[in-house]
Amino acid sequence: MNIIVLLKQVVDVELNIRVKDGELNEEGLNYVISSWDETAIEAALQFKEALDGDGEVTLISIGPERAEKSLRKGLAIGADKAIHILDSAFDGSDSFAYAKGLSKILKQQGPYDVILAGKQAQDTDAGLTASMLAEFLDLPQVTNISQADKVEANQLTLQRKGDHGNEVIELSLPAVITVSDSFAEPRLASLRAIMQAKKKPLATFSLADLDIDPNLIGDAGSKTTVERWSEPEARQAGEKFEGDEVETAKQVLDLLVNETKIFATLSN
C-alpha cells in the first residue's frame, strides 16, 4: 500500500501566542508537526503494518526551510521518504490554494492508494485542505476517523466520529482519509530512528520542478484572506480554595448559590 501523508509544520500552540498590531508575533516561537498530522503518520504506519509492511509511506509538506526539520522528524517516526515543496510562490495560500497546488503535485507523484492527513491543522483549525484535495482529485473521502476495523489492499473499513455516534464506512481505494486525535497515540521516534532518518530520502522541489500555474497558488489562487488576528478576551482566574474538602466544597457551593440563578431554581 502506497500512502501519502500530508504534513504541516505549525507554530507550537502549547506556547504563549501573542498578537501584535493584528499580526501573530512569531518571536521566540517553536515549530512542530501539527499534532493531528503526527496521528496521520501513525495511521499510515499501522495501515502499512497491517499489510505486512508492503508499500511505502511518503510525507509531503509545503513550507519554508524550517519545515525540513519536521519532515525529518516524520521520517524518524517511521515514514520512508519525504518531499519538501519549498517555494515562496505558495506564501499567502489559503486552504483552497494549498489543496489546488497539492492536487497538481499529487497528479505528478504516485501512484498512491491512500492520502492521509490530520483532520485539521493545529494553527488554523480550518479542516479544509484534505477534503478540498479529495474533490480536486475526484477521490472519495472519510474524515475524522477514530478507528480502522479492516485494512485490505484496496479497501478499508473505517469508523468516523459523526454527530450521532460512530459511522462505519467501507472505503474503496484510492481515497483521502483524515484522522481524529482519538485514532491512536503517535509512536515516538527512538534515538536510533532519528539517526537513521538522516539517511532516508528527502527531496526538495521548487515551483520550477513542478508543473503548476502560479496563479493557482499563493494569494492569487486563494479564495479567502486573513485580514488580521486578535487575542480573545482572557478569562481571569477566580478564587482557589485549598484544605479540607468538606469545608471547601461547602464554601464553593455557598458562593455558587448566591451567585448563579441556576441554583436558585433547585430549591423549588
Place this chain on the structure above:
Amino acid sequence: MTKILILAEVKGAEIKKPSLELLSQAKRANLEADVLLIGNRVREQANTLSSHGAGVIYLAEDPSLELYHTLTYTALVEDASHQNQYSQIWLTASELGRDLTPRIAARLDAGAITDVTGFEDGDKWIAQRPAMSSKVIQHCSFKQQGMQVISFRAGVFETLADSELENRTAEIKELALPKTDLRAIVKGLVKESGGAIDLAEANIVVSVGRGASGPEGIELVRPLADLLGAAFGASRAVCDAGWMPHNCQVGQTGKVVAPDVYFAFGISGAIQHLAGMNGSKTIIAINQDTEAPIFKVADYGIVGDLFKVVPVLIEEIKKIKNPSAT
C-alpha cells in the same frame, strides 16, 4: 438581494437547533434564505422551516439518506445551489458540517470559512473564527464575489422567539436522488448511549477527566450531574480510555459547549479541552494539582480530591433541593 442556501440538519424527527439558529439569523438580517432538507421521513419538518422564514425548501427524502454520506450530500447541495442564484451557503460546524463544507466549496469552486463565531458587517464582511485551540481569533474575508461557503458554530445566533414565527407554508421542491457513489459505502451507525441531556444545549454541564481514575470515579460523579439536571461530559482522555462514550467528549475535537455553569472534575485543562468550554459563564474546577491549567480559567477552584468533594456537593445540593427532608 443576497440569497442564502442553508443546510438543515435533522436528528430523529426534529430539525436541529443550530440549523434553526442559522435560519433565524437570516430572517433577522433580512436575507432571503432557502433551505435544503435531507433525510428519511423529514417532510413534516418543512413546517418548522416555514415558520422560521424559509423561502423555498429543497427536499431530498429517502431511506438511503438517513445516514450521512459525503458524496451524496455534496451532490444534493450542488443540485440545490444551481436552482437559484445563491451568494452564500450556510452550514453548522457539526461533524457533518466539518466534513461537507470543504467538499462543497471545492465542488463549487468556492472559498470556505469554517467555525465562525461572529462577524463584522461593514464595507467588507469579515468573519471571526477561533484558531490555535482558541488562543487567537482569525478575522477572515472572502476575496471575490462568487459562491461563499460558511460554517457557523452552534449557539452563535439565537433562534426566533415564538412571537417572531410566521404562519406560512414555504414552497417545497423535491430534488432527484443522486446516484450512490459506491466508492464509500456507509454500513451503519454505532449509536452511542449518550446522556439524555444534550451537551451542546444544557445550561449546566458536569464533566469528568482523568482524575476520576476509572469507571468508579465516573459513577461517583454521575449522580451529581443527575441531581443538577446537568449534561454529563468528559475529557478526551476519559473517552479514549473507554470510560465514557465518545459523544460525551467536551473539547475542540468533541463538543464545544458554553453553558451557564461548567463543573470540571479531575480535568487538568489541556488547551484542546479549554477550547471546548472556555465560553462557559461560570467554571468550577476540582483538581488535586494546584498547578493544573484549568485553575487559570476557573471562577472557583477547589484544590482537592474529587472523591471527597463530590459526596459533599451531592449531600449539600440535596439539602438545598429538599430543605424539609433534612
